[in-house]
Amino acid sequence: xxQQATDRHRAGDLDSARxxxxxxxxxxxxxxxxxxxxxxxxxxxxxxxxxxLLIEQAVRADPDEPRHHFGLGQVLQALQRWDGAAAAYERVxxxxxxxxxxHFALGVALHRCERLEQAASAYRRSLMLDPEDARAMSNLGAxxxxxxxxxAAVELQRGAVELQxxxxxxxxxxxxxxxxxxxxxxxxxxxxxTLEREPEHAETAFNLGVALHGLxxxxxxxxxxRRATELRAAYAEAYNNLGNVYKELGEFALAEAAYEAAxxxxxxxxxxxxxxxxxxxxxxxxxxxxxxxxxxLQQNPxxxxxxxxxxxxxxxxxxxxxxxxxxxxxxxxESGGAATHSNLVYALSFQSSQAAPILAEARRWxxxxxxxxxxxxxxxxxxxxxxxxxxIGYVSADFRDHCQSLFTIxxxxxxxxxxxxxxxxxxxxxxxxxxxxxxxxxSVWRDVRPQDDATxxxxxxxxxxxxxxxxxxxxxxxxxxxxxxxxxxxxxAWLAYPGTTGLxxxxxxxxxxxxxxxxxxxxxxxxxxxxxxxxxxxxPLSSEPQVGALPxxxxxxxxxxxxxxxxxxxxxxxxxxxAVMRELPGARLLLMARAGRQRExxxxxxxxxxxxxxxxxxxxxxxxxxxxxxxxxxxIGLDTLPYNAHTTSLxxxxxxxxxxxxxxxxxxxxxxxxxxxxxDLLALAADTxxxxxxxxxxxxxxxxxLAALRAKLRxxxxxxxxxxxxxxxxxxxxxxxxLWRDYCEKPDDxxxxxx
Numbered sequence: 001x002x003q004q005a006t007d008r009h010r011a012g013d014l015d016s017a018r019x020x021x022x023x024x025x026x027x028x029x030x031x032x033x034x035x036x037x038x039x040x041x042x043x044x045x046x047x048x049x050x051x052x053l054l055i056e057q058a059v060r061a062d063p064d065e066p067r068h069h070f071g072l073g074q075v076l077q078a079l080q081r082w083d084g085a086a087a088a089y090e091r092v093x094x095x096x097x098x099x100x101x102x103h104f105a106l107g108v109a110l111h112r113c114e115r116l117e118q119a120a121s122a123y124r125r126s127l128m129l130d131p132e133d134a135r136a137m138s139n140l141g142a143x144x145x146x147x148x149x150x151x152a153a154v155e156l157q158r159g160a161v162e163l164q165x166x167x168x169x170x171x172x173x174x175x176x177x178x179x180x181x182x183x184x185x186x187x188x189x190x191x192x193x194t195l196e197r198e199p200e201h202a203e204t205a206f207n208l209g210v211a212l213h214g215l216x217x218x219x220x221x222x223x224x225x226r227r228a229t230e231l232r233a234a235y236a237e238a239y240n241n242l243g244n245v246y247k248e249l250g251e252f253a254l255a256e257a258a259y260e261a262a263x264x265x266x267x268x269x270x271x272x273x274x275x276x277x278x279x280x281x282x283x284x285x286x287x288x289x290x291x292x293x294x295x296x297l298q299q300n301p302x303x304x305x306x307x308x309x310x311x312x313x314x315x316x317x318x319x320x321x322x323x324x325x326x327x328x329x330x331x332x333x334e335s336g337g338a339a340t341h342s343n344l345v346y347a348l349s350f351q352s353s354q355a356a357p358i359l360a361e362a363r364r365w366x367x368x369x370x371x372x373x374x375x376x377x378x379x380x381x382x383x384x385x386x387x388x389x390x391x392i393g394y395v396s397a398d399f400r401d402h403c404q405s406l407f408t409i410x411x412x413x414x415x416x417x418x419x420x421x422x423x424x425x426x427x428x429x430x431x432x433x434x435x436x437x438x439x440x441x442x443s444v445w446r447d448v449r450p451q452d453d454a455t456x457x458x459x460x461x462x463x464x465x466x467x468x469x470x471x472x473x474x475x476x477x478x479x480x481x482x483x484x485x486x487x488x489x490x491x492x493a494w495l496a497y498p499g500t501t502g503l504x505x506x507x508x509x510x511x512x513x514x515x516x517x518x519x520x521x522x523x524x525x526x527x528x529x530x531x532x533x534x535x536x537x538x539x540p541l542s543s544e545p546q547v548g549a550l551p552x553x554x555x556x557x558x559x560x561x562x563x564x565x566x567x568x569x570x571x572x573x574x575x576x577x578x579a580v581m582r583e584l585p586g587a588r589l590l591l592m593a594r595a596g597r598q599r600e601x602x603x604x605x606x607x608x609x610x611x612x613x614x615x616x617x618x619x620x621x622x623x624x625x626x627x628x629x630x631x632x633x634x635x636i637g638l639d640t641l642p643y644n645a646h647t648t649s650l651x652x653x654x655x656x657x658x659x660x661x662x663x664x665x666x667x668x669x670x671x672x673x674x675x676x677x678x679x680d681l682l683a684l685a686a687d688t689x690x691x692x693x694x695x696x697x698x699x700x701x702x703x704x705x706l707a708a709l710r711a712k713l714r715x716x717x718x719x720x721x722x723x724x725x726x727x728x729x730x731x732x733x734x735x736x737x738x739l740w741r742d743y744c745e746k747p748d749d750x751x752x753x754x755x
Contacts, residue, residue: 002034009037014045032061036068039075048078066095066102073105085109093125100129104136111143119143134160138170145177153177161190168198175207182452184214202232209241216450218245234265240272247279250430255279270296270303277306281313284621287596289313304334311343312476317598318566318605320351338369338481342474349499350567353642355523355666362474362502363525370484370503376454377505380489382466384744390736392420393465393488397427397449397477401434401624403647404471407495409434410539410725412441416733423463425456427477453482460487467736470506471495490739493526497646498535498667500524508739510732511535514674515667523667529735533721534678537728538650545625547656547714548632550707558700561590561634561657563619563627564648566598568640571605576662576689577638578609580696587700589616590633631655635706636699644671653679653717656710658699661685662692678720679713 004020018041028034039054052075059068073088089106092099107122123140127133141156157174164170171194178187191208198204209224225242229235243258256279262272277292293310296303311326327344331337345365348358392415398404415422424442427449428435439445444463448456456479460468468488472478473496483491486505493501494510501509502525509526512535516528552558560580562569569591581587589611593599595618603613619630628651637652637659639645645652649659649672661672663685673685684699686692699706721727 002031002037006037009041014041018045030057030061032058032065032068035061036071040071043071043075043078048075051075052079064095066092066099069095070099070102070105073109077105077109082109082112086113086115093122098129100126100133100136103129104133104139107136107139107143111139116143116146120147132163134163134167134170137163138173141177142173145180150177150181154181154183166197168194168201168204172201172204172207175204175211179207179210179214182214182450182455184211187211188215200231202228202235202238205231206235206238206241209238209245213241213245214450218249221245222249229261236262236266236269236272239265240269240275243272243275243279247275247282248429252279252283268299270300270306273299274303274305274309277313278309281309281316284594286313286316286594286598290317290597302333304330304337304340307333308337308340308343311340311347315343315347315350315567316565317601318569319601320347320567320570323347324351335368338365341365341368342478342480343476345502346474346497347567349497349666349668350570350643353572353665353669355520358666359500359502359523359525362500364502365474365480366484366502366504366525369481370505373481373484374486374504377486378461380461382464382489384748386741386744387737389418390420390466390740391423391464392736393423393425393460393463393468394471395425395427395468395479395482396471397429397479398472399424399426399435399438400428400430401432404495405434405438406538406541406647406650407536408438408471409441409541410537410723411729411732412438414725414729415441416729417443420733420736423465425460427479429477453479453485456482457485457487466490466740467492469494470501473497473499473501490743492529492739494535498671500526510735511667512674514677515670520667529739531728531731531735533724533728533731534674536646536650536675536722537725538647538654538717538722539725540628540651540654542625545629545632545655547710550635550703550710551633552635552703553707558584558587558635559590559633560587560636560638560696561631562638562640562645562648563590563592563630563634563652564640564645566591566593566602568643568645569602569605570641570643571609572642573640574605574609574611576641576692578606578611579689579693580638581611581615583693583697584700587615589638590619590630591616592619592621592627592630594620627651628655631657636660636696638696639672641669642666643668646671646675649675650717650722653713656713658684658706658709658713660692660696660699662689663687675722678722679716 035054036058039051042051055071055075059072062068069088069091073085076085076088086109089102089109092102093106096102103122103126107119110119110122120140120143123136126136137156138160141153145153154177157177160170161174171190175187175191188211191204191211195204195208205224206228209221212221212224222242222245225238228238239258239262243255246255246258259272259276262269273292273296277289280289290313293306296306307326307330311323314323324347327340330340345362348361352358412422421443423444425446425448465488467490470483470493473493475496480501480503483503484505491506492508493506498511498515506526508529509524511528511530513530515535516530521528593602599618603616606616631652634657637657639659639661641662642664644661652659661676661684663670663673676682676685684695686695717723
């Protein structure tokens with residue numbers, strides 16, 4: 001009867017086979033073969049709970065039969081009980097070490113348990129027994145990809161495809177691995193062929209979108225992501241990536257809709273919540289952005305990226321202490337977050353009145369992320385000829401409509417092309433007219449945003465760059481891990497902000513004598529080179545709007561103003577301002593902050609320092625021309641501490657508004673001193689709090705003098721070294737030339753990789 005039941009089972013007549021197995025077990029309740037085969041039938045009939053009872057009995061009756069343990073593993077696998085399945089398959093290979101299927105199934109179970117190293121070992125044992133098992137080859141490749149062994153993963157997936165070229169899952173896995181290796185062109189080719197064979201396969205369309213995205217072909221990438229969402233309902237990952245593409249294209253409304261679709265499809269998706277929060281931050285909708293990050297952290301309180309991005313929103317709002325706490329919590333959860341650690345280093349510049357904590361954190365960044373890359377540095381083969389034409393490379397994510405361009409454009413316009421060949425390495429997300437203007441000023445322009453740091457380092461090495469300049473440092477989208485690889489023999493930090501990178505690989509930093517007196521040299525890991533005049537050379541890039549009349553003369557009251565980002569409005573700053581405003585009870589204050597919670601928090605903090613809400617008005621963040629017109633409403637600018645205004649003070653002076661500054665104890669707190677020195681207004685740079693109040697009152701109490709100063713301040717700025725681009729370029733080029741000559745005098749092994 002058992003044979004008859006088995007025959008019916010094999011023929012697919014499960015009901016008849018079930019009855020016959022039951023009869024056998026009625027006559028012989030402990031019949032092992034009947035128990036086992038009946039359990040397999042129940043598993044085949046998608047009744048795993050019933051199958052488990054029967055096969056467990058078979059295992060107990062004959063515990064040394066590997067087939068029983070294999071069947072038990074299959075049942076537990078069907079029940080998603082992967083730990084139990086792994087234990088069953090481990091028993092299989094103990095009893096039958098040459099079981100190819102046992103080792104393969106063990107690999108699958110361990111893979112699902114995320115015991116990746118053990119899974120890889122199981123797949124390898126399976127391949128040792130059957131070297132042409134494409135299943136094990138592809139699955140091992142997938143595990144190695146998770147373990148970061150990308151090249152090995154690609155070769156395994158390629159081998160699986162060569163063995164079985166028509167199995168779409170193997171081709172898909174190869175495409176995924178190639179994308180991880182950033183070999184997007186090869187990935188596109190294989191994924192397109194796969195999609196032609198199976199045009200309704202959503203995951204292949206999705207990964208083709210990934211490959212096209214990597215190639216920078218954004219509209220085509222969006223087409224594939226949309227196709228994936230049409231082929232698979234509620235494909236959250238595809239909607240999320242579609243949102244990323246739309247954001248890069250500047251299609252913000254479409255990006256928002258895509259992220260929202262991803263959240264509807266998968267409400268617990270912290271990735272989609274995070275991305276939507278970042279988009280809303282970009283759009284200036286900080287309250288909504290903050291709410292999304294906090295919602296994500298309620299769902300997943302151990303999500304490092306959410307803490308990082310919440311920290312950035314809080315920094316934007318001027319809530320520095322909580323922002324820095326968020327950055328630290330993010331690093332506690334994910335110590336490998338180099339960008340998060342950069343956010344922390346930069347944020348400390350706004351919070352700390354002392355240089356030591358900033359340098360210490362920057363050095364920790366170096367030790368954690370840069371030092372391990374020292375062994376990867378290559379020997380520099382640049383020709384050591386002191387007076388030859390030099391190749392200068394500038395690296396930035398802000399070659400665009402950004403305040404940095406107010407300084408790079410005048411310099412690039414006045415570089416001497418006979419002596420210096422200018423290379424720009426741009427990581428701009430969305431090019432604009434300013435991007436194109438800067439590109440036209442460069443000898444060589446490279447859009448390197450798709451390149452990772454290792455690839456870009458190789459590009460810079462192949463270009464033969466002599467001096468590489470970091471224009472971003474630890475600011476957003478900076479590339480300090482590029483500079484850690486030392487792709488050029490001389491590396492310099494400049495312009496992003498006066499400060500330190502903390503990198504051993506960064507040789508120099510540019511500064512000026514007012515920003516950095518000699519005693520400050522210990523504040524930095526780099527050697528400080530002081531330019532003769534100023535750290536900055538400014539060009540407003542437009543003569544409009546013109547300077548307006550002094551508003552106090554027509555209004556009957558004085559308006560102080562500060563159009564800096566709220567992250568600079570520390571309690572130290574507000575205390576300074578409060579002392580001034582108490583002396584002039586009729587004066588008003590104009591600030592720039594976003595509507596909503598940001599303004600509410602600022603008003604509460606101002607009230608603590610005696611500046612009531614009726615005395616305060618706000619302007620929103622606006623395009624540059626409209627922002628400059630806001631200075632028509634301001635009589636006197638008030639600076640910030642410990643981080644002075646820099647670009648904003650130059651804008652203020654250009655618009656005829658003098659700025660009263662408090663000199664700090666770090667270089668970023670001496671920007672006002674440096675700039676006011678150049679326009680012969682050192683009386684407005686105070687060394688004490690009382691001096692700050694006195695300087696502000698002296699201006700406020702002499703409106704005719706203030707009006708006269710307003711009328712001539714733009715001309716005074718234009719005639720100063722702060723706007724003498726030719727002079728600045730010659731000074732900078734002289735510094736470059738001296739650095740190169742010094743390098744040429746060093747022993748040759750100074751440029752060898754550390755050993």
